[in-house]
Amino acid sequence: MHMTSAPHLLTEDRPEFDRLLDEALRTAHDRPELATLGERLNAEQLRTMALGASALLTAAAAAEYDHYVKVREELREEPAAGPAEGVADDGGGGGGGGGGGAGVSAVVAVLAPVLAGAAMMIFLLVGYILKLIEPEPAFADTLLTTGWFFGALTAVAILVAAIGLLVAAVRNSATEVVPQPPEAVPEEVSRAREAWLHALLERGIMPFLRDALADPTAGTGFPVPRTPGAGRIPDLGYTRPDFTSPGGPAQGTRPGYTAPDFTSPDFGGPETGPQ
Structure with a gap:
């Protein structure tokens, strides 16, 4: 479930809440x-x-949280120790030649058995094939001897x-450098964190839950609107908008109209006598 956090609560501290x-x-x-x-x-x-609240x-x-964040940031901003850089520089400068020699030795140690084994297989295979030929070539034994030498x-x-x-x-x-165990959290940071969590629980979460359970309208899902500052439970409901027609009854009567008065084409005005 996505959590709506306070604006001042850092992202890394939201899981704590x-x-x-x-x-x-x-x-x-x-x-x-x-x-x-x-x-x-x-x-x-x-x-x-x-x-939601x-x-x-x-x-x-808020006061305990601000203190906790301040102490934690001060610890993170402490300058990191620099001996590691000096050790890296000394090792790089003094061990350059030794590293190159060790690399060549490793390559030779790996390739020598492979090359010697491949030569052995080739000479022995060719030598035994030649010994099957009649008449047997004179250098067949030489190839076998060379193969066994390899x-x-x-x-x-x-x-x-x-x-x-x-x-x-x-x-x-x-x-070999033995890995150091993770550094323990400093006591000052730990105390500040515990103080914040205790204050958040006792002054924030628990009073809110207590008020929510004591509110007789909380179970409806749309509680009665509260005046600002009246309690810890926020207004989670809404009221139906009150729509009225444009121009209420007090502004006058509803406009009306009368049907047009049609007369017959044979009927004239008062000045025309009957024919």
Whole structure:
């Protein structure tokens, strides 16, 4: 459900209002003044009314909210520490050559077993195919010997690459930066937040819910209009517009008309005698 928030309530704090309202409605039966919940109005109806009057409810704790926002913004505006930039610069300048060498070594460690294994397969395949030919070519044994040599070279390259990866893993674990746990909310900010939520609940939400349940016309959906400042429940109804005709009875009688007086063509005026 979309919440209509107070104009001064920041977007990041709107869920707090919604959560606090839901919690108050959930525990309403634990408060004697809200024991009549469900008789005239249920929780969803009260929630809708409270969301519509959120500007009025949050205004009851405006002083505490302004203090909370001020403390929070002061904490965010504190200058960030700068050692991280210096460490990054030192690492970039001193480790440039080492990084390049490590990159070449990694490429060689990966490509050497692949290339040696491919050469082994080619020489062995061609050598065994030549041995099937009659008469057998003289260089068939040479190809087989070369293939087995590349096979041994492949095994050695794989062993060297495994050792290199193990050494790199040990070095990285020694220089690995352990992630720090999330920083706890400062005590001053936490106290300001709790003060705002307490004031919002006790001076805004709870009095509104109590007045809504005590209002005998609240269950109709269109309460009797209230004078400004008469209570916490806003006027959620409307009155039927009173339409009148343009020009009431006091302005005169309704205009009328008379039918035209037609005469026969054979009838003349008084000056004409009968024929």
